[in-house]
Amino acid sequence: MSRLPRLQSHSSDDRIQQQPTFSLSSSSSSTTMNSLKRKAAPEDTADPPRKRLAPIPETKQPLQDSKTGTNLAVPKRSGPPPLTRPLPTQLATAGIRRTQRATSAPPTRPPSASGSRPGSGPSRPTGGPKRPAVGRAASGSGAAGAAAPKPNGPFDFNFLALENRVASVESAREADVARLAADMQAERAKVAELQANHFALSQELTAARSQEINQRRELGIASNELEQIKRRHANQLADMEMDMSRKDRKVRELEEELRNCKEDLERERGTVATLKATVAQQSTSHITFTTQIGALQAQIAALQSTLNVGAGQKTQLEFELEKANKRIEELKEETLQGETLRRKLHNMVQELKGNIRVFCRVRPLLPSDLGTGTLTKSGSSRGSNTPEPIDEEKAKADLVYPDKLDHREIVVSSSSESATGQERKDQWAFSFDRVFEPDSTQSEVFEEVSQLAQSCTDGYNVCVFAYGQTGSGKSFTMEGGSSPATAGMIPRAVEQVFRVAEELKTKGWQYTMEGQMLEIYNETINDLLGKGEFDKKKHEIKHDKSGRTTVTDVNVIPLTSASQVRSLLAIAQSRRTVAATLMNERSSRSHSVFTLRIRGSNSMTGETCEGSLNLVDLAGSERLEKSGAGSDKDRLRETQNINRSLSALGDVIAALGEKGEGKGDKHIPYRNSKLTYLLQNSLSGNSKTLMVLNLSPLQTHLNESLCSLRFATKVNNTTIGTAKKQSKTSSS
Numbered sequence: 001m002s003r004l005p006r007l008q009s010h011s012s013d014d015r016i017q018q019q020p021t022f023s024l025s026s027s028s029s030s031t032t033m034n035s036l037k038r039k040a041a042p043e044d045t046a047d048p049p050r051k052r053l054a055p056i057p058e059t060k061q062p063l064q065d066s067k068t069g070t071n072l073a074v075p076k077r078s079g080p081p082p083l084t085r086p087l088p089t090q091l092a093t094a095g096i097r098r099t100q101r102a103t104s105a106p107p108t109r110p111p112s113a114s115g116s117r118p119g120s121g122p123s124r125p126t127g128g129p130k131r132p133a134v135g136r137a138a139s140g141s142g143a144a145g146a147a148a149p150k151p152n153g154p155f156d157f158n159f160l161a162l163e164n165r166v167a168s169v170e171s172a173r174e175a176d177v178a179r180l181a182a183d184m185q186a187e188r189a190k191v192a193e194l195q196a197n198h199f200a201l202s203q204e205l206t207a208a209r210s211q212e213i214n215q216r217r218e219l220g221i222a223s224n225e226l227e228q229i230k231r232r233h234a235n236q237l238a239d240m241e242m243d244m245s246r247k248d249r250k251v252r253e254l255e256e257e258l259r260n261c262k263e264d265l266e267r268e269r270g271t272v273a274t275l276k277a278t279v280a281q282q283s284t285s286h287i288t289f290t291t292q293i294g295a296l297q298a299q300i301a302a303l304q305s306t307l308n309v310g311a312g313q314k315t316q317l318e319f320e321l322e323k324a325n326k327r328i329e330e331l332k333e334e335t336l337q338g339e340t341l342r343r344k345l346h347n348m349v350q351e352l353k354g355n356i357r358v359f360c361r362v363r364p365l366l367p368s369d370l371g372t373g374t375l376t377k378s379g380s381s382r383g384s385n386t387p388e389p390i391d392e393e394k395a396k397a398d399l400v401y402p403d404k405l406d407h408r409e410i411v412v413s414s415s416s417e418s419a420t421g422q423e424r425k426d427q428w429a430f431s432f433d434r435v436f437e438p439d440s441t442q443s444e445v446f447e448e449v450s451q452l453a454q455s456c457t458d459g460y461n462v463c464v465f466a467y468g469q470t471g472s473g474k475s476f477t478m479e480g481g482s483s484p485a486t487a488g489m490i491p492r493a494v495e496q497v498f499r500v501a502e503e504l505k506t507k508g509w510q511y512t513m514e515g516q517m518l519e520i521y522n523e524t525i526n527d528l529l530g531k532g533e534f535d536k537k538k539h540e541i542k543h544d545k546s547g548r549t550t551v552t553d554v555n556v557i558p559l560t561s562a563s564q565v566r567s568l569l570a571i572a573q574s575r576r577t578v579a580a581t582l583m584n585e586r587s588s589r590s591h592s593v594f595t596l597r598i599r600g601s602n603s604m605t606g607e608t609c610e611g612s613l614n615l616v617d618l619a620g621s622e623r624l625e626k627s628g629a630g631s632d633k634d635r636l637r638e639t640q641n642i643n644r645s646l647s648a649l650g651d652v653i654a655a656l657g658e659k660g661e662g663k664g665d666k667h668i669p670y671r672n673s674k675l676t677y678l679l680q681n682s683l684s685g686n687s688k689t690l691m692v693l694n695l696s697p698l699q700t701h702l703n704e705s706l707c708s709l710r711f712a713t714k715v716n717n718t719t720i721g722t723a724k725k726q727s728k729t730s731s732s
């Protein structure tokens, strides 16, 4: 379909009104027509840009009414309406009033006007009379005036000029008329052609309108379709937007998840880095462990071989162990028999030694012995007011201990002036079972006593008594000081008994022990562990047929430990101290007897035994004249009682000695003193007796020491029979 430019139509809508309108150009009508032809040509149907038809130029002056001078309208023609527009009045500005051109003379055209200017187009030719040039003088040019002949006068001159001019104008007008006629002819041809074109265009326009209607219908349909498509698109868009929002949400979720995943990844990377470091470390450790495992496996292999060897040895050892166990059982049996034999032999040795033995102990020199509180080696004076200190060498008695190997001898020397004035030197040598020098310790003394103490656990009656003058160290030897190092024979013996009893438990022995502590003062018995007043209560000594000695109304305390015995000794000492405040120096003037009775039974052998340990601290043995008690009735009585009891002791020992020599019917005077009667069972031939002779080291006590030494020698030389064990077996 050819696309023609749309013509302006009053009934068309806005879009159609906007189409360009065809117009004829007055200046280039031919060109316009050519362009119209071109536009109508079929070859221009290739959708060229729409072109506006140039308006048809008005080449003619508008027709004017000859009388009114108004423009005459172009006569109507049949056919299409003229496409020209009436040109505006050009001459209104020319200064020449058209009323002056009522003759229709053709307007003169200035030589410069070529007729191309719209306002200077050719005027319609008229055949009227020439116009006077009055009205045109104002518009004439100087050139025209210059070409006219020079008049005679001013008026002739102007007239001629006007005549010339009119003539020229006439000629020009004729030429214009001719040209106009030709132009009109051409214009008419053009109009015809235009009309033909217009018709054709009208037809095309009609076709185009119908086509347009169709297109509009199609357009409507297309619009509807477009609307539907738009709606669909809108719906799709909404769906897509929803989808997009969903996807955005999804994307945000995924981004969040991604961020979390990234964080997790970072964490995992950190963990992986840590794990890598750990793995590296573990690898190093693994290598180390592998090496160690290798070494250990080698060791295991070596140990395994050693183990195999050991297993063989173990079997051998088990066999040997079995043999050894059998041997142990045999040895145990032998040990038991050996222990019985040992006890038998031990007591045989004790019996062979004699059942009464004597130890001699010399105490060291004390500061109090020198009267100064301090010992001095020389007898230098300390001033006129202080007492003269006793010289140590002079104070000491001449005591010598020649037996450095067995410590059995003591030699006492004394020099005196004879009646003739000569110095007489006396020397006495004594021999005992053991002599302890001044520097001997409590433990050394007890070492010799301990065997006796142990005998009481074997069922023997043992009696240890300390003999000596006052201050010779009897109490120190028997009871001792407060420190463990200075503990005396009584606590040590008790400890020994408890220790041996504990040891014998493994051999089936079970022991029960009890103790009592008595004092004999002026032949009166007092209970040192009781609560009664001293010397008031009457206690009686009783011996039963089994050889057991008891004292009525005294406290017999069951003993469970050595420490308990120490506290009992302390109680006894405090009671003696209280009594001593009432009666001067009571402890020195009385005998104290500690008795420990022990009973044992052996569940393995069925043996039972009962023994006693008597530890006696005798009163001072000084003679009457030395004691200074001659003028004091009480001291005299004390001394007489002490001497009587000590003499009785000597008599008993002597009688026992004589009896041991074969005088079987010899009377033993036990009843001569409470002391001997109390110790009857411990002094008889069935008992083991130890006398510890305590000596003072002082020269002034030398005579008393000699008396004690002689008494001890007498005792030591006495054989009072063989000690007998008080035991029996269940079978007997």
Ligand SMILES: Nc1ncnc2c1ncn2[C@@H]1O[C@H](COP(=O)(O)OP(=O)(O)OP(=O)(O)O)[C@@H](O)[C@H]1O
Pocket: 362, 363, 364, 366, 438, 468, 469, 470, 471, 472, 473, 474, 475, 476, 477, 587, 588, 589, 618, 619, 620, 694
């Ligand atoms: N071997 C010794 N080592 C050190 N000091 C001793 C020794 N023997 C005795 N004494 C001291 O000698 C002093 C007298 O001793 P002790 O009282 O034992 O004598 P005693 O014979 O018991 O006197 P008494 O008959 O008056 O009781 C005490 O001060 C005691 O400490």
